[in-house]
Amino acid sequence: MITSTSSPATRVLGWVTAASLALTAFMALVVSPRDVNMGDSVRLLYLHVPTAWLSMYVCFGITTLASVLYLWKRTRSRFWDLTAAASAEIGVLFLGLTLLIGAIWGRITWGVYWTWDARLTTTAVLFVMYVGYLAVRKVPASPEIQSRRSAIVAIAAFLNVPIVHQSVEWWRTLHQDATFLDDRRLLDPQIGGTMAWTLLLAVIAFTLLYAWLLAHRFRLAWLEDRLGDRQLQAAIDERRAEAAVPDQTEVVAP
Amino acid sequence: MNDAGYIFAGYFSTFGILAAYATWVIRRKRTLSRLLSPPETR
Numbered sequence: 001m002i003t004s005t006s007s008p009a010t011r012v013l014g015w016v017t018a019a020s021l022a023l024t025a026f027m028a029l030v031v032s033p034r035d036v037n038m039g040d041s042v043r044l045l046y047l048h049v050p051t052a053w054l055s056m057y058v059c060f061g062i063t064t065l066a067s068v069l070y071l072w073k074r075t076r077s078r079f080w081d082l083t084a085a086a087s088a089e090i091g092v093l094f095l096g097l098t099l100l101i102g103a104i105w106g107r108i109t110w111g112v113y114w115t116w117d118a119r120l121t122t123t124a125v126l127f128v129m130y131v132g133y134l135a136v137r138k139v140p141a142s143p144e145i146q147s148r149r150s151a152i153v154a155i156a157a158f159l160n161v162p163i164v165h166q167s168v169e170w171w172r173t174l175h176q177d178a179t180f181l182d183d184r185r186l187l188d189p190q191i192g193g194t195m196a197w198t199l200l201l202a203v204i205a206f207t208l209l210y211a212w213l214l215a216h217r218f219r220l221a222w223l224e225d226r227l228g229d230r231q232l233q234a235a236i237d238e239r240r241a242e243a244a245v246p247d248q249t250e251v252v253a254p
Numbered sequence: 255m256n257d258a259g260y261i262f263a264g265y266f267s268t269f270g271i272l273a274a275y276a277t278w279v280i281r282r283k284r285t286l287s288r289l290l291s292p293p294e295t296r
Contacts, residue, residue: 025265040256044264051268093275097268104264108257209272216279223286230290 010215017212020205027198035195041108044101046198050206052098052123056161058210059091060130064158067151081147082225084154085137086217090210092130099127110174118171122164129157 006014028046035042066084069075102120103113114120137150168177191199255261 021269025269029261029265034256040258040261043261047264047268093271097271100267101264104260108260213276213279216276216283220279220283220286223283223290226290227286 006216010212013208013212013215017205017208020201020208024198024202024205027194027201032194032198038109041105042195044105044108046202048098048101048105049199050203051094051101053203054206054210055091055094055098056126056164058207059087059094060126060158060161062214063088063091063133063154067154070147070151071155078143078147078225081151082218082221083214084151085134086214086221088130088133088154089217090213092127092134094206094210095123095127095130099123115174117175118167118173119164119175122160122167126157126160126164129160133157 024046028043032043032046034040038045063084066080066087070077070080070084099120102123106115106120107113133150133153136153137146139146139149141149167173168175
């Protein structure tokens with residue numbers, strides 16, 4: 001009986017991830033002080049910021065890179081297609097959490113769960129686009145056509161990421177400006193002390209979680225692929241066997 | 255802590271959803287590993 005499908009490296013990574021997430025929760029809920037403007041709702045940002053950063057820039061970035069490498073004939077391999085799919089699925093999960101945590105934070109700070117603000121709307125559109133990407137992957141076709149079609153959709157969906165990033169600059173929004181990823185604030189971030197360290201720890205913990213999930217989700221996608229190949233081969237063998245057996249049905253003369 | 259209900263709801267839902275997803279991935283991976291022979295899984 002198989003009790004574990006992990007390698008020693010992924011098992012160690014799993015334990016380090018669990019420990020860092022537990023430490024993040026402790027730092028965020030117990031150690032970090034209240035924000036002078038946001039009060040205790042700042043504690044939700046230790047989840048909101050890492051999930052947003054990871055989903056948009058890391059998960060969807062890797063999906064796009066892997067899709068480009070799949071489309072490029074020199075590097076075309078099933079490995080890149082499955083990596084793109086695994087990373088996109090985790091990205092959708094993280095972006096869904098970003099929207100959920102953002103809605104709870106909005107209820108505390110703005111008094112509403114949702115408003116049609118530029119940052120919120122473009123993020124929701126991005127979420128729907130990547131859900132669409134995952135749906136496109138399920139549309140029946142030959143594996144090559146399915147992978148090529150999905151890669152093109154992934155690259156097209158990523159075009160929305162710079163729009164989401166710049167939405168707080170291009171339009172008047174309720175959402176605050178970038179705290180770190182901004183050329184004016186990179187050397188002068190609007191956060192410091194315990195809050196900055198807690199946020200940094202949260203980003204590291206969620207990045208480790210992403211790496212751990214990606215390793216397992218990729219392996220699962222690989223196994224699904226192998227099983228699909230085996231089922232296809234079994235169906236072909238069955239048809240061949242049927243064709244090889246002479247027709248036994250009697251033809252009754254009228 | 256002010257707004258503790260909202261904050262804990264955010265933390266429980268985030269870690270709950272992530273744990274549920276990780277459990278689904280691991281369980282499905284184990285199920286498929288049992289269905290395939292070792293050479294097929296490489």
